[in-house]
Amino acid sequence: MKVLVTVKRVIDYHVRVRVRADGSDVDLNNVKMAANPFCEIAVEEAVRMKEKGWVSEIVAVSVGPAEASEQLRAALALGADSAILVETTGSAEPLTVARLLAALCERENPDLVLMGKQSIDTDHNQAGQMLAALNGWPQATFASAIERDGDELRVTREVDGGLRTQSLVPPAVITTDLRLNEPRFASLPNIMKAKQKPLKTLTPDELGVTPEQHVRLLGVSEPPARKAGIRVADVAELVNKLKNEAKVIP
């Protein structure tokens, strides 16, 4: 089985973002960037599948700026065999990302595409489902366990109310949830070796995709601030405040 795994370069999840003074967007100047945490889980899962002998080849893919090659090198250091950067300027919409990935699937013929369930910057949670639709493939979103059952993949999904298990016949798209696995760190020798692995860059043009705009960003603002709270001294004061000041308990 050949796996294509996607990695998005996003703001590091520890960073508290600031809105630009002109309200046009958030300020990403001099901010630490990293791989999206859900993508790291996807890469880890692809590597584990390879270690179990289910997977013969892993191709890591990123749609983003030239700097996203850093995140692809990290994926190579973790065990991906090759990497493809689809270089775009600015932020590509989920449907555009899905179209680019669909075009790549035609070239690469993977049996499985593993993606994060959402990126922590735009919080869309769309690209995986859209890719599955464009390819006409089944999808399993929010995966917390993936097992092999003959020719099928048995996926446990985290849904509201509990867990759901579905069976998919590849080719398919699976998006990862937090508890699918714990990503490993790359070792220094593997980081060195990753520099020798193939990383090619393509443009949307070369994939025959013209990015289209479906949703326009009009502006970004700070969420309304909560008014400052107070410290209470003990349980008695807390209960008193909740009853008589906030009036949220009888």
Added chain:
Amino acid sequence: MSILVVAEHDNAQLSANTRKVLGAARELNTEVHLLVMGHGCAAVSEQGCRLDGVGRVLLADDALYQHQLAEPCAALVSRLATQYRHVLAPATTFGKDVLPRAAALLGVGMVADVVEVESEDTFVRPIYAGNALARVQSLDPVTLLTVRPTAFDPVAEGGEPAPVETVAAVAVDNSSRFVGDELSASERPELTSARVVVSGGRGLGSKEQFALLEQLADKLGAAVGASRAAVDAGLADNDQQVGQTGKIVAPELYIAVGISGAIQHLAGIKDAKIIVAINKDEDAPIFEMADYGLVADLFEVLPELIEKL
């Protein structure tokens, strides 16, 4: 042109989230049709047709929709969508699974997790774990939206029941199969619609000690939530996780016990009316959000709190 709202249900009961999506649809001020996809789900269309603002219920009752898998549901939604200006679904695991797939089948974009309807084509949605709000404009002829249920008021029951019209299933070539559900049993209110939520973090230490929270919750008629750390440590179930990647809650009262308050957790509770934090670390970020903070050892104060309520 009218609006199509995709109903969320379990073939027997329409979810409370659907009534909130109808609340969002009402702000667009045109005729609303409610689509019920399921199997043996006549009771759901019966409930739906009585809701305020619903002009018609479209019932697709077929074995194909029994488990509401994304593939058949998205195929039907995209088939119907061309007759509407807007298609709305709740931003729950169901809506998030189905709607982006339908959007791609239609070749249109989608606006996820809408918290404010500004006009027919302009919406507000949180980005970066709710640390910023984006105003976005949809440029497509049909606009697909998932709606954050906690941001809208539910519609009530109306007067005359709306007519129910049967819709034929759309066959799909699908290689995805339902295997089974393992739903968490709980007598307590549902997390996203509870008036009071009591949440625990890793500070509770063990599953046994986590049960202390359940006693507190029972006293308050509250739902029990958890931080990611508590879920990862096995203290609570996955579907109890509150935060950017778990559930978004907006109760009247949120009590965070032993939760430090990572950005990702705060993203899920920002809209609670009153936040109470109990933590022994006085520098924990949760105190910046809390209306009432108590710096104390939770094992000392929890029993006292349970007793005093």
